[in-house]
Amino acid sequence: MWRLLKNLSRDFAIRAVTPVTCRSVELAETNRLFAGGAAHPEGPDVRREARRACSVGANVRDAACYVCWAFARAYEPPELKPFVTEIASALLITTVFDRNVNCRRAASAAFQENVGRQGTFPHGIDILTAADYFAVGNLNNCYLTISIYIASFPEYTRPLIDHLVTRKVNHWHGAIRELATQALHNLTPKAPDYMAKTVLPQLLPMATGLDMHGRHGAILACAEITHALSKLTAETNRPVTDVLSPASVEGLKVIHQKLFDRQQYRGFGGELMRPAVCALIEKLSLSQMPFKDDPVISGWQWLIDDSLKSLHLFSSAARQNIKEAAVLALAALCQQYYQAGPGVAEPHMQELLVSQYIAALKSPEVLTRCGCSLALGSLPRFMLQNKLQQVLDGLQSACTVFKKEVSFTEARKDATRAIAQVCTTVGVSAQGSVDAVLCADNVSQVYCALLDCLSDYTTDSRGDVGAWVREAAMSSLMEVTLLVVSSDPELLSPDLHQPAVPHIPHREELLSIFPTEDADFLNWNAPSQAFPHITRLLGLQQYQYHTLLGLTVSVGGLTETTVLFSAQSLFDHLRGIQQDRPTLEQFGATLLRIFRDHLRNDRVSIPLLKMVDQMLANGCFDIFTGEDDHPFCVELLALCKEEIKKSKDVQKLRSSVTVFCGLIQFQGEVRKKVLFQLLLLLCHPFPVIRKATASQMYEMLLTYDDVIDPAVMDDVMTLLSDANWEEDLSIVRAHRNQLCDWLGVQRPAILSKSPAQ
Structure with a gap:
């Protein structure tokens, strides 16, 4: 807490600096506050010290940017000229490499102010075009694109590289370390000699050091820089060892063995070291390092195999990174060695x-x-x-x-x-x-x-x-x-x-349903866009079965938007074929075939029952209801009976009740069979099913008033609504039998262990 308060006091102190009191010492000190200068003499470098998921130094860096913004207004260009290069480099480093977006934007604004008022910042206008307020909002863009453009100007090349090596390769946040190493890869063509002779030897001791974060970042950085150098030497048909010293080659080769000897592939550290060294193996293999027949190859192969076979030992967050890195390393290793x-x-x-x-x-x-x-x-x-x-x-x-x-x-x-x-x-x-x-x-x-x-x-x-x-x-x-x-x-x-x-088949029809020019614009994730196209496939016989099978799961599903738009599109199609009897009969036959093929497959049968209920309620098969015992209705009833036979699935049973109530609209003997099934369910062992059946029958009789004799209508409705269908089965059975007599349906016989009695 005391350190945070000290930081806040420093923040206010920096913002309170007046133009009159700022001189060369103050300019240099303020510059170091965010450019990565020496640590504060009182203790650790609080400007970048990690505190859980954040760094408490962001407010200080933001304040330092504000001071640099004030410099542009407070000093004449000749007075500020000795410090221009240092301030410009520090501001640009913060602009592209700071983790905090507010600091990046503050640095960009300060740089812009200095370019406009001082006129002495090198390549200021060109850089501002690429690193404006909005462009620096994306961290990936800053590290991998804008920084490369800025580094093309010699004044800024080495400061950018040095900052990545000293401050970002060992950063406490893993994403920053990875971005820094990718940026070093992209920056290598800007200063290949400096990378090979200075940066790589500087990173190799870190790659086997004690600091875990520094070790992780340095290994990745060594891999990326070596690979970038190999691509440059390949352009002139030279091996990468032409630009690397023997000490650097040896240092790269021994990284794995040193980590293995120290058992640093185990535990939490192993979650970082394994993907990092696998990345090193991949990049060194792609760089065609001269390690063929060297014992290091067997060590690398062990690491890849052990990582692939031990994924279950690591946290779920690390598994994917380890797996992907190991697979890429294996492919490159095999290809090269x-x-x-x-x-x-x-x-x-x-x-x-x-x-x-x-x-x-x-x-x-x-x-x-x-x-x-x-x-x-x-x-x-x-x-x-x-x-x-x-x-x-x-x-x-x-x-x-x-x-x-x-x-x-x-x-x-x-x-x-x-x-x-x-x-x-x-x-x-x-x-x-x-x-x-x-x-x-x-x-x-x-x-x-x-x-x-x-x-x-x-x-x-x-x-x-x-x-x-x-x-x-x-x-x-x-x-x-x-x-x-x-x-x-x-x-x-x-x-x-x-x-x-x-x-x-139907190639032309398919192209009209899914035009090539619309392929890039159709959002398959949006049900409102996808289903109107999909349901048009129902009109093509070769695709009707599988299309309807997919729609079954959607229309009878659980997701509200999917159910809404899939059902709407399906019913639009059915309304279009209502008067085309052969086409409607073909559709009905396909529906029954799906039911038969997926009988007692709850993934399909339960949504199908829900979909059929909606179809019957929307009058999709009204053209069949005028005929006695239409084959579609007869087979659908038989399939429903078979589906719920001995079932204890409440959801399935309730869905079947609604389908039976919908089937009552069909004429002939099938109507009595439907009533018989409903009366059986009135005495189901599950009270919730008995109650739901009575409620659905009540609504059914209100909707289809021609089902029973008007003389007994009031008695039937009263019994359905007033009786307690959750009472003991002996009492409920008496009510059910009374309904059988009024409706002219044979009383069900009592069978032992029958779930429907």
Whole structure:
């Protein structure tokens, strides 16, 4: 608390500085307050000291910017000239690198004021155009774009680099450290010699130092700078070692071993060190460092494998970073160091890696399966030669839903993605070998695996987690299909797709429904935009079944906006075909087929019951109600009865009651069968179902007053409304039997253990 008060007092003191008392000493001291000068003699550098989720020095830096803004008005240009370069550099450093947006904007405003009033700030007008008040609002833009432009002016190149190295690479906030290292990568072409001879040797001791944050940032910075230098030397066909000293090369090589010896890959520190060193492995591999056959390669491989197999030991926030970094490192490492010759893998490494990753696809740890699936997907082509069929078999098994592994959803998602990655890597050749390329003998296996993933509707406490697999399958199908079509379209036979690709049925109609020019503007996340297009597919026979299946889950779903717009679009379509009897009958047949195919599949059957209820209430099948015992009504009633047979799902039972009440509008013997089902439910073991049935029947008889004899209407309505349907079953059964007599329906026989009595 005392330190915060001291900072606030410093804030007020800086703002109270008057132009008359400011001289050279005060100018230099104020400049150091935000430019990263020496620490305050009283203790730690409070300008950047972390306090939970913030740094308490932001108010001081903001005040220092205010003082610099005042300098522009208080001093004549000749008096300020000796300090122009230092002040300009400090202001620009704060403008692009400060974590606090208010400080960045304050520094930008102060720089603008000095440029306008002093006229001596180097390249002021050009810089202001790129670093104005609004441009500096985006931190990524500041670090990765604006800073690079400013560094193109020699006066500011080294100050920007030095600030990143001394203040931001070891920053307490992880996002700032990562941005700083990416900025150093982009700044390397501006001063390659300085980076190679000064900055990199300065960072290497930090990369194995005691400060965890400094170690993390320095490792990433070493990786980025080395990679940037390698790209520069590649332009002149030179190795990167031409610009790196032997000491720097050795320092980069020993980073992993030093961390391993100190056991710094464990615990919380390991969550930072593992992805950082994996990034180092990736960048050094891409930089073609001369480490082939060096023992360090086996150490790197151990780190990658151990990280992929130990993801469950780390926090959920770190897992994704570790997994992604390890997979990228593996791909680069294999490409650079595991080739015996051009395009030929070292046999022992190929056998070792592919076999161990395939075996890990059966691990009891779901995250291990995830990592190893993506590892297989990242392998270069020469590593998959002669092993492709094994890899595809393993991935297909990993993305299949087994009863005892139904919860391994993340693993199935990553295995699905890996299948597409592997296919893209090996390419297509119709007459090729199944162990080398995607060909006529294995293309059906790939499509069957991906199409099966579209049926993954696994749910758990997180909701519809199967959606992750379905989304991955759709993306993978698109990638594989585009790959095959661009190489050998004849591999796609009609039995792989319904409809067949590339010969798509109703192609012109589809293009009119989904115009190419609207592809970039249609917001699929907005139900109001998506469903009017989707429901038009109901008019195309080949797509009607699956479109209606999807609409069933939407119309009978839980999300209000989805239900509203999907139902509205569906009913608009049905109103358009009301007078077209053959088309309406075809629609009804498709609806019944969906019901039959998904009988007792609660994911579909419960929403379907809700959707059918809405259809009946909106008169969508009025054209059938004039006929006695129309086949649509008869089969729908039979399917509803079968769906709720021995069911104890209250939601399903209540939905079936509303459907039965809607079916009462149909003529013939089917009406008595509907009444019989409702009267059975009046004596259901669940009191809530009995009460709901009585209430729904009351509303039904008010709506359809021709259902029963008017002479008994009042008695029936009175009994339905006044009786306590939650009483003991012996009392409720007497009420029910009385209703049977009035309605002319046979009394249900009492059967032992029957849930409907």
